[in-house]
Amino acid sequence: MQIWVICVGDEILRGHTLNTNLAFIGDTLAREGYSITRECTIPDEENIIAATLTESLNSADLVITTGGLGPTTDDITRTVAAGVLERPLQFDPDILAGINAFLRSRNVSVPADALRRQAMVPTGTDTLTNANGTAPGLWCQLDKRALLMLPGPPRELEPMFRTHALPRIRQAWPAHLATRTCEVCGLAESVVAERVEPVLEAFPEVRPAYCARPGQLTLTLTAHTSQREELERAFAEVHPPLGTHVLPADCKTVGAAVGKLLMARSWNLATAESCTGGAIAKAITDVPGASAFFCGSFVTYANAWKEACLGVRPKTLAAHGAVSRETAEEMLDGLLARDGVDAGIVVTGIAGPTGGTPDKPVGLVFVGTGFRTVRRVERCVFPGNRESVRLRTVAVALNQLRQSLLAVGDEA
Numbered sequence: 001m002q003i004w005v006i007c008v009g010d011e012i013l014r015g016h017t018l019n020t021n022l023a024f025i026g027d028t029l030a031r032e033g034y035s036i037t038r039e040c041t042i043p044d045e046e047n048i049i050a051a052t053l054t055e056s057l058n059s060a061d062l063v064i065t066t067g068g069l070g071p072t073t074d075d076i077t078r079t080v081a082a083g084v085l086e087r088p089l090q091f092d093p094d095i096l097a098g099i100n101a102f103l104r105s106r107n108v109s110v111p112a113d114a115l116r117r118q119a120m121v122p123t124g125t126d127t128l129t130n131a132n133g134t135a136p137g138l139w140c141q142l143d144k145r146a147l148l149m150l151p152g153p154p155r156e157l158e159p160m161f162r163t164h165a166l167p168r169i170r171q172a173w174p175a176h177l178a179t180r181t182c183e184v185c186g187l188a189e190s191v192v193a194e195r196v197e198p199v200l201e202a203f204p205e206v207r208p209a210y211c212a213r214p215g216q217l218t219l220t221l222t223a224h225t226s227q228r229e230e231l232e233r234a235f236a237e238v239h240p241p242l243g244t245h246v247l248p249a250d251c252k253t254v255g256a257a258v259g260k261l262l263m264a265r266s267w268n269l270a271t272a273e274s275c276t277g278g279a280i281a282k283a284i285t286d287v288p289g290a291s292a293f294f295c296g297s298f299v300t301y302a303n304a305w306k307e308a309c310l311g312v313r314p315k316t317l318a319a320h321g322a323v324s325r326e327t328a329e330e331m332l333d334g335l336l337a338r339d340g341v342d343a344g345i346v347v348t349g350i351a352g353p354t355g356g357t358p359d360k361p362v363g364l365v366f367v368g369t370g371f372r373t374v375r376r377v378e379r380c381v382f383p384g385n386r387e388s389v390r391l392r393t394v395a396v397a398l399n400q401l402r403q404s405l406l407a408v409g410d411e412a
Helices: 022-031 046-057 075-083 092-105 112-118 153-173 191-200 225-245 255-266 279-285 303-310 314-320 327-335 385-412
Strands: 003-008 040-044 063-067 090-091 119-121 125-128 136-144 143-150 177-185 207-213 216-224 269-273 294-299 343-349 364-370 375-381
Touching: 003 022, 003 046, 003 143, 022 046, 022 153, 040 046, 046 063, 046 075, 063 327, 075 090, 075 119, 075 136, 075 143, 092 112, 112 119, 112 294, 136 153, 143 153, 177 225, 177 255, 177 385, 191 207, 191 216, 191 225, 216 225, 255 269, 255 279, 255 385, 269 279, 269 327, 269 364, 279 294, 279 385, 294 303, 303 314, 303 327, 314 327, 314 385, 327 343, 327 364, 327 375, 343 385, 364 385, 375 385
Parallel strands: 003 040, 003 063, 063 143, 269 294, 269 343
Antiparallel strands: 090 119, 125 136, 136 143, 177 216, 207 216, 343 364, 364 375
């Protein structure tokens, strides 16, 4: 099955808007057993939209467009598609009534001409209800092919795709791919491949894919639906070489995995951050239910706060500096000494782009983790820009605590 995605919008090409819609559609389809064959992003220009739609509809089984269905004059995807399909636009009073009801419920007023524009749809087209906005989605059936037009805002597109588009896709085209995924932490992509691919030599119908990001990697194994049993065997076989670097199946992030280990012990976690500015706390509180194990964080950016909040000694800062093993150790001791704190994470470093020296380069970070009598402080030097250093610090800090908790098992 050929699935082509066309993302329409000047704002995407100019870099003003991050195209999260493509990531969402691709990930959702992959979980359902489908794969995108081609994607392109094009401007809000009639000739380009028309040419791209024509080419796509002559080649793909399903063409998905995003954007260009709104109420303004630059939203022309609907109009251009009607011309390409040779299906004239017609006014649908039911769509207009639904839009007006949506706007009334939110006490919002929109010009009548703009509302009417959104209620114009190509003849013979099914509308997909938009419970989160005014632009309806459109499904155009073309014999054995189909054109699916979705609104651009993710808050509208995502629920519409799940609720209305996926059932139609499943009905029209049986899934042809089966996939299994796992999350791997603390190993480079090349190392994961080195461990996994010799195992997969025994499973020639199974194909691996690696999606790496700072500190974590998603390993996906794919096979045809007729090879599900082989896929399951391969998936089981790749786990032992990866060991404890594989997160539990119900944990998509290392923060969630840390939370699971802490909750099993009824422990509370606290953090003290300098160079990451609260990013570790954010990664933890991104986990639903984090209040069950996370009690709070100190963002001790200034030395005075390291002293006042964590008890770091002035002579330690004077002798070794804020970015040092000694300071990280005292930050960790001070954090773990607080009432109700069972486990802690501290970081201090130089995220850049300035502030580095030959002895303490940009990217130098000391990561401290601990609980009870267990203490661990690691010196790390991370490559990349400021954002990359901070992201890697977050991932390494969480995984360092996770590995320490796993190492002691239930004894701690």
